[in-house]
Amino acid sequence: MLEVNNQSPEPKTRPTKADEPTAEAGEPTPDAGKPTADASKPTTDADKATTDAGRPTAEAGGPTTDAGRPTAEAGISIAEAARRTGVSVHTLRYYERAGLVVTTVDRTAGGRRRYHQLDLDWIKICTRLRATGMPIRTIRQYAELVTAGRGNEKERLALLESHRAEVLAKLADLQDNLELIDHKIDVYRGRLEAGTADHLWAPKPNN
Numbered sequence: 001m002l003e004v005n006n007q008s009p010e011p012k013t014r015p016t017k018a019d020e021p022t023a024e025a026g027e028p029t030p031d032a033g034k035p036t037a038d039a040s041k042p043t044t045d046a047d048k049a050t051t052d053a054g055r056p057t058a059e060a061g062g063p064t065t066d067a068g069r070p071t072a073e074a075g076i077s078i079a080e081a082a083r084r085t086g087v088s089v090h091t092l093r094y095y096e097r098a099g100l101v102v103t104t105v106d107r108t109a110g111g112r113r114r115y116h117q118l119d120l121d122w123i124k125i126c127t128r129l130r131a132t133g134m135p136i137r138t139i140r141q142y143a144e145l146v147t148a149g150r151g152n153e154k155e156r157l158a159l160l161e162s163h164r165a166e167v168l169a170k171l172a173d174l175q176d177n178l179e180l181i182d183h184k185i186d187v188y189r190g191r192l193e194a195g196t197a198d199h200l201w202a203p204k205p206n207n
Contacts, residue, residue, distance in 0.1 A: 075114030076116075077113070077115075078113045084120055099144075100139050100143050102147045103122075103147075105119060
């Protein structure tokens with residue numbers, strides 16, 4: 001005799017679309033504007049729900065379109081985006097003009113920019129890369145690779161490894177310079193403690 005299972009079947013998590021790129025560690029997904037939520041983690045009221053396209057809907061109470069994508073009004077202003085990312089409004093506009101962003105920044109019906117979390121995350125990545133000396137053209141190349149989606153991971157890795165090598169070389173130079181500064185500080189401290197600071201080298205005026 002067959003056993004009858006009286007328990008109701010457990011709900012199945014909806015599979016992601018095969019053509020939808022997944023987010024790499026530390027890198028936002030450009031497809032549809034926002035990464036999908038992790039189905040294995042419980043969500044809280046503060047968490048953003050995601051649409052089938054992978055972009056989170058507006059925060060609780062925010063307006064959404066019929067497809068679930070947040071309207072432009074659901075995002076934050078350029079001034080608030082600048083405050084949260086630590087860059088100027090001018091820099092945000094420049095990043096967009098220079099092709100350094102991976103998604104098109106939303107705009108209201110009145111033409112005002114509205115930023116979402118994905119936009120902020122990517123801006124922070126660009127800021128870190130720029131702070132470590134990555135040229136604008138290389139950041140643009142990296143943004144283009146990310147926007148293109150799957151299939152170019154080796155190119156992304158090569159780009160980042162090359163930049164890392166440059167950063168390490170700069171750090172080595174800085175360390176050498178720091179050692180010189182430390183030496184000079186030790187000399188001045190020692191002479192001041194010994195009362196012989198007046199014997200330190202000083203340029204003599206020309207006669």
